[in-house]
Amino acid sequence: xxxxxxxxxxxxxxxxxxxxxxxxxxxxxxxxxxxxxxxxxxxxxxxxxxxxxxxxxxxxxxxxxxxxxxxxxxxxxxxxxxxxxxxxxxxxxxxxxxxxxxxxxxxxxxxxxxxxxxxxxxxxxxxxxxxxxxxxxxxxxxxxxxxxxxxxxxxxxxxxxxxxxxxxxxxxxxxxxxxxxxxxxxxxxxxxxxxxxxxxxxxxxxxxxxxxxxxxxxxxxxxxxxxxxxxxxxxxxxxxxxxxxxxxxxxxxxxxxxxxxxxxx
Numbered sequence: 122x123x124x125x126x127x128x129x130x131x132x133x134x135x136x137x138x139x140x141x142x143x144x145x146x147x148x149x150x151x152x153x154x155x156x157x158x159x160x161x162x163x164x165x166x167x168x169x170x171x172x173x174x175x176x177x178x179x180x181x182x183x184x185x186x187x188x189x190x191x192x193x194x195x196x197x198x199x200x201x202x203x204x205x206x207x208x209x210x211x212x213x214x215x216x217x218x219x220x221x222x223x224x225x226x227x228x229x230x231x232x233x234x235x236x237x238x239x240x241x242x243x244x245x246x247x248x249x250x251x252x253x254x255x256x257x258x259x260x261x262x263x264x265x266x267x268x269x270x271x272x273x274x275x276x277x278x279x280x281x282x283x284x285x286x287x288x289x290x291x292x293x294x295x296x297x298x299x300x301x302x303x304x305x306x307x308x309x310x311x312x313x314x315x316x317x318x319x320x321x322x323x324x325x326x327x328x329x330x331x332x333x334x335x336x337x338x339x340x341x342x343x344x345x346x347x348x349x350x351x352x353x354x355x356x357x358x359x360x361x362x363x364x365x366x367x368x369x370x371x372x373x374x375x376x377x378x379x380x381x382x383x384x385x386x
Contacts, residue, residue, distance in 0.1 A: 167240025
């Protein structure tokens with residue numbers, strides 16, 4: 122096995138993504154609290170709903186579905202994207218609706234909708250990306266100082282090869298690709314906040330069209346992301362696609378937010 126060295130540029134990019142993934146949710150929590158006087162509890166309700174509905178309930182569905190039809194779904198990128206997008210939209214938007222309809226019933230206004238979205242998107246960034254990049258940085262430091270190689274030498278040869286194949290991406294990938302994780306999290310958090318504005322409108326006004334808008338837009342973003350990634354589109358192009366989609370959704374959400382008029386922001 123020929124071990125490489127993780128470059129300073131790559132480690133700096135990892136640090137950037139780590140700071141964004143953990144720092145942005147905290148900054149948004151503070152900023153929204155100051156600007157709108159929204160309850161901090163709304164942030165943590167968002168965190169809890171994501172964990173329960175996306176990381177527990179949705180994963181149970183995935184286990185059942187992929188056990189029964191995993192080869193069919195994974196063999197067709199469009200079916201895979203269709204299933205993934207529908208599942209994510211169904212569980213996350215159902216959780217968002219329940220949170221605003223029942224858990225936030227006494228404090229639901231547009232400021233708390235923003236706070237909920239920051240929590241929902243924030244915990245997603247921390248758990249799915251932040252923790253991963255902490256591991257990446259520590260592992261990269263161990264590779265560079267030689268301690269990882271010493272640990273690997275103690276493993277069974279088959280395990281050595283398996284782990285080596287997983288680790289070599291850390292020095293083989295271009296540094297900018299590690300930055301894309303942080304950029305993607307910015308888009309994802311903005312999207313979660315926008316979807317929370319739509320759901321707030323659905324609960325507040327009772328108009329089902331906003332519930333449909335939240336579900337449909339969530340599905341479209343996830344579906345297109347999965348399909349274009351699966352078709353081999355470069356990561357920077359996929360992120361550009363997500364940027365365009367998120368920007369359009371944000372414009373729509375901002376108009377709804379400003380039209381509500383209950384809170385100055």
